[in-house]
Amino acid sequence: MEGGLKPMDAEQLRENAHKMVDFIADYYKNIETYPVLSQVEPGYLRKLLPDSAPTQPETLQDVLDDVQANILPGVTHWQSPDFFAYFSSNSSVAGFLGEMLSAGINMVGFSWITSPAATELEMIVLDWLANLLKLPNDFLSTGKGGGVIQGTASEAVLVVLLAARDKVLRRVGKDALGKLVVYASDQTHSALQKACQIGGIHPENFRVLKTDLSTEYALSPESVSEAIAHDTTAGLIPFFLCTTVGTTSSTAVDPLLALGKISKSNGIWLHVDAAYAGSACICPEFRHYIDGVEEANSFNMNAHKWFLTNFDCSALWVKDRTALIQSLSTNPEFLKNKASEGNMVIDYKDWQIPLGRRFRSLKLWMVLRLYGVENLQSYIRNHIELAKHFEELIAQDARFEVVATRKFSLVCFRLVSPPHNDEDCGNKLNHDLLDAVNSTGKIYISHTVLSGKYVLRFAVGAPLTEERHVTAAWKVLQSKASALLEKCQPLE
Numbered sequence: 450m451e452g453g454l455k456p457m458d459a460e461q462l463r464e465n466a467h468k469m470v471d472f473i474a475d476y477y478k479n480i481e482t483y484p485v486l487s488q489v490e491p492g493y494l495r496k497l498l499p500d501s502a503p504t505q506p507e508t509l510q511d512v513l514d515d516v517q518a519n520i521l522p523g524v525t526h527w528q529s530p531d532f533f534a535y536f537s538s539n540s541s542v543a544g545f546l547g548e549m550l551s552a553g554i555n556m557v558g559f560s561w562i563t564s565p566a567a568t569e570l571e572m573i574v575l576d577w578l579a580n581l582l583k584l585p586n587d588f589l590s591t592g593k594g595g596g597v598i599q600g601t602a603s604e605a606v607l608v609v610l611l612a613a614r615d616k617v618l619r620r621v622g623k624d625a626l627g628k629l630v631v632y633a634s635d636q637t638h639s640a641l642q643k644a645c646q647i648g649g650i651h652p653e654n655f656r657v658l659k660t661d662l663s664t665e666y667a668l669s670p671e672s673v674s675e676a677i678a679h680d681t682t683a684g685l686i687p688f689f690l691c692t693t694v695g696t697t698s699s700t701a702v703d704p705l706l707a708l709g710k711i712s713k714s715n716g717i718w719l720h721v722d723a724a725y726a727g728s729a730c731i732c733p734e735f736r737h738y739i740d741g742v743e744e745a746n747s748f749n750m751n752a753h754k755w756f757l758t759n760f761d762c763s764a765l766w767v768k769d770r771t772a773l774i775q776s777l778s779t780n781p782e783f784l785k786n787k788a789s790e791g792n793m794v795i796d797y798k799d800w801q802i803p804l805g806r807r808f809r810s811l812k813l814w815m816v817l818r819l820y821g822v823e824n825l826q827s828y829i830r831n832h833i834e835l836a837k838h839f840e841e842l843i844a845q846d847a848r849f850e851v852v853a854t855r856k857f858s859l860v861c862f863r864l865v866s867p868p869h870n871d872e873d874c875g876n877k878l879n880h881d882l883l884d885a886v887n888s889t890g891k892i893y894i895s896h897t898v899l900s901g902k903y904v905l906r907f908a909v910g911a912p913l914t915e916e917r918h919v920t921a922a923w924k925v926l927q928s929k930a931s932a933l934l935e936k937c938q939p940l941e
Contacts, residue, residue, distance in 0.1 A: 453506050454506060454509075465509050468509055468510075468513070469509075469513075472513050472516075473545075476521075477528070477913075480526055480528060480529050480530070480913070481529065481530065481531070483521065483524075483526050483529065483890075484526075484890025484891075485525065485526050485529045485531045485532050485890060485891070485892055485893040486525050486534075486887050486888075486890060486893040487522065487523050487524055487525045488522070488888075488890060489522055489523045493522075493523060494519065494520075494523055497518075497519045498515075498519065525893065527911070528540055528911060528912065528913065529893075529911060529913070530911050530913035530914040530915065530918040531891060531892045531893065531911075531914075531918055531921070531922060532892075532893050532911045532914075533892060533893060533894045533906075533907045533908050533909060533911075533922060534893045534894050534895035534906070534908065535697075535895050535906075535908065536697070536724075536725045536754050536755070536859075536908050536910060537754060537755060537908065537909075537910025537911050538753055538754060538760050539753060539754065539755060539756065539757045539758065539759070539910070539911075539912055540757075540759045540760075540912065541757035541758070541759070541816065541820075541912055542819070543757065543812070543815045543816045543818075543819035543820060544757055544758045544759035544812045544815070544816055545759060546812075546815055546819075547758075547759070547811045547812025547813070547814065547815035547816065548759045548811075548812050550808075550811050550812075550815075551807055551808040551809065551811045551812065554808055554811075556808055557805045557806065557807075558797065558806055558807075558808060559784075559796070559797065559798035559804050559805055559806055560784060560786065560789055560794075560796040560797075560798055561788055561789065561794035561795060561796055562786045562788055562789065562794075564808070565794075567806075567808045567810065568794065568795055568796075568797060570810045570811070570814060571596070571597070571598055571797065571809070571810035572590040572595060572596070572795060573590075574810045574813050574814045574817065575590070575595070575596025575597070575598070575764055575766065575810075576589050576590055576591070576595075576596065577817060578596070578752075578764060578813070578817075579596060579766055581731045581822060582727065582730050582731060582736075582739070582750075583736060584742060584748060584766060585742065585743045585768075587743075587768040588748065588766040588767070588768060590795070593768065593769055593770065593771070594766060594767050594768040594769060594770055595766065595767065595770050595795070596764055596765065596766045597764075597765050597766075597767075597773075597797055597800040597801065598762055598763065598764060598765075598806075598809045598810060598813070599749075599763040599764075599765050599801060600761040600763060601640075601751070601761060601763050602638065602640060602722060602724035602749050602751055602763050603638075603640035603643065603644070604763065604801065604802060605722075605747075605749040605763050605765040606638075606640050606641055606644050606691060606720060606722060606749070607640075607643075607644040607647060607648070607802065608765070608773060608776075608777060608800065608801060608802065609718065609720050609746070609747040609765070609767065609773070610631070610641075610644045610645070610648050610650075610689055610720075611648055611776045611777065612718075612767070612772040612773045612775070612776040612777070613688055613689045613718035613720075613746070613772070614626075614629060614648055614649075614650070614688065614689070614776075615772075615775060615776040616718070616772050616775075616776075617629065617686065617688045617716075619775075621686060625686060626649055626650075626651075627651050627654075628654070628684065628685045628686045629650055629651075629654060629685075629686050629688050629689075630654045630655075630656060630680050630685050630686060630687045630688065630689075631645055631650055631654065631655050631656065631688070631689045631690075631691070632656045632658065632673055632676060632677070632687065632689070632690045632691070632717075633655075633656070633657060633658070633668075633690070633691045634657070634658050634659075634660045634666075634667075634668040634693070634696075634703065635657050635658065635659055635660055636660055636666050636667075636668075636693065636696040636697070636698055636699070636701055637657070637691050637693055637696070637722070638693070638696075638697055638722060638724070641691050641722075642655065654685065656676050656680075658672045658673065658676060659672070660701070661900060662853075662899075662900055664701075665699075665701055665702075665853065665854050666696065666698065666699050666701035666853065666899065667701045667702055667703050667704060668692060668693075668703040668704070668708065670704060670707040670708055670711060673690065673708060673711055674711055677711070677715055677717075681715075687715055687717050688716075688717055688718060689717060689718045689720070690708060690711075690712050690717050690718070690719050690720070691720045691722060692705055692708050692719065692720065692721050692722065692745075693721075693722045693723070694721060694722070694723040694726045694727065694730075694738050694739055695723060695724070695725040695726025695727070695729075695738075695856070695857060697725070697897070698853075698861075698897040698898075698899060698904075698906075699853040699859070699861050699897065699899060699904075700725070700726060700853075700855075700856050700857050700859045701853075702726070702738050702856060704741070705721060705739060705740065705741030705742055705744065705745065706740055706741030706744065707741070708741070708744075709741045709742075709743070709744020709745060710744060712744065713744055718746045718747070719744060719745045719746050719747075720745065720746065720747045720748075720749070721739070721742055721745045721747065721748045721749065722749055723739060723748065723749060723750045724749060724750060724751040724754060724763070725751065725754050725755060725857070726738060726750075726856070726857050727739070727748075727749070727750025727751070727764075728750060728751075728752070728754065728755040728756045728829060729755070729829050729833070729857050730750075731822065731825060731826060731829070732826045732829055732830060735857075738856070745768075746767065746768050746769070746772075747765065747766065747767045747768070748765070748766045749763060749764065749765045749766075750763075750764050751763045751764070752764055752813055752816070754910070755829065755832070755858075755910050756813075756816065756825065757816050757820060757825065757828065757912065758812050758813050758816050759812055761809070762809050762812060762813055764813075770795075770800070773799070773800050774799045774800065777799050777800065777801065777802070778798075778799040779798075779799075784798075828912075829858075832858040832909045832910055832914070833857060833858045833909075835858065835909045835914060835915075835916060835919050836855060836857070836858040836859065836860050836907070836909045837855070838916060838919055838920075839860050839907055839909070839919050839922075839923065840855055840860050842919075842920070842923045843860070843862050843923075846927065847865075848864060848865055848930060848934065849862055849863065849864055849865060849926075849930070850862060850863060850865050852899060852902065852904050853899060853904070858908060858909040858910055859906060859907070859908045859909075860906075860907045860908075861897070861899065861904050861905070861906055861907075862904070862905055862907065863875075863879045863902065863903065863904050863905055864878055864879050864882050864905075864930050864933070864934075866878055867934065867937050872901065872902070874937075875902070875903070876902065876903035877903075878933060878934075878937065879896070879903045879904070879905055880896070880903055881933055882905065882926070882929055882930055882933055883895075883896050883905060885929040885932070885933065886925050886926055886929050889925060889929075891921070891922075891925050892921075892922045892925055892926075894906060894907055894908075894922075895908075907922070
């Protein structure tokens, strides 16, 4: 590699990293010029790139030119201020710097011994965050529980489901696997279903309990109690209940306190999925949404959604780390060391599915330090105010309706179907409106279905979003709605 790019060289890294940072900074500076939703067709990229890797090295500028010309057109710009789909996936200057430092150190911190700072910083920073959320002391690393950074909420629910499964099977015998029952609502994230499939829970023992507008799509304690009683009578073993604070469809909040008491009296593991809305609970005025968390066995929030921490960073806390470790621990000869053998340390390899893990706590640490709690609270409050603004705009146009109570920064709404149309026509109308606004490239929104109605979701959460972006998005929606409604007019 004489004269070319070396595997690692401090000065070459300095030179090329400066170019890359300039490229990324320019991307953010110009992000509003790109269509938010990629407009390419499937298979577009294969036509643009060579059939094989280059034999000789190319320059960084060659690669960046290709990124600009060929890659960015195929990117949906999640950091665009006009991205209002799904839930946000925040990046920030602090998060980016932490990710850069993690990539630079590039350690694999599966055990304490492999990089003590990685394990200890993760314990400390998750204790900080637990305290901001006012989680019970049982969830702190100083007691029998503690926090761990998973990649996603999907991984978080999987590992606690496995811990709960093995805990009950140790009591009733491994042959009882076919009798174990899991409970959730029809608003619970589909990650739980996948976790059950991986965990060997029989599909017929996965209880999806119906919700409706009467409870604002929250899980009814009565329906849970009835389902548990029915299954117990049938000789089955209820063992896991997944609750949600801020469901994906409508940000519904399950009643944790009531559900916690039911779980406790039936010996059921209670998991709280607050992947999206957990971040808001660092604000005192929203903390009440997780009242009852003291009854939970595990609690999860995604710092990479709404907490200015670059993907991926999903914080999971458990009250009893022994349950996780007993389920997920392996101890091959090549990993044995004095600190681990003496039970003096935490080895996070035993809290997760993979062995290897990145130094993810660095970026969360930098976000907390470089922004501070007050600025993070203001950031979240601003997005909630912007969502209120959008809701107010809807209220001024009788052609639209809000279809679910707004609790955080998500507004669920729809275009009201003309009187002569049935529900199917109304659903098609909103489906067409979604396609029409997204195909403009000016904004990107997503949808859900609530009580059989096709509903549009407007989720505020991108770091660059300001009131002008919300107002402009509303104008796009109004314009496309006008065009669609004109077509719906009955012929005279």
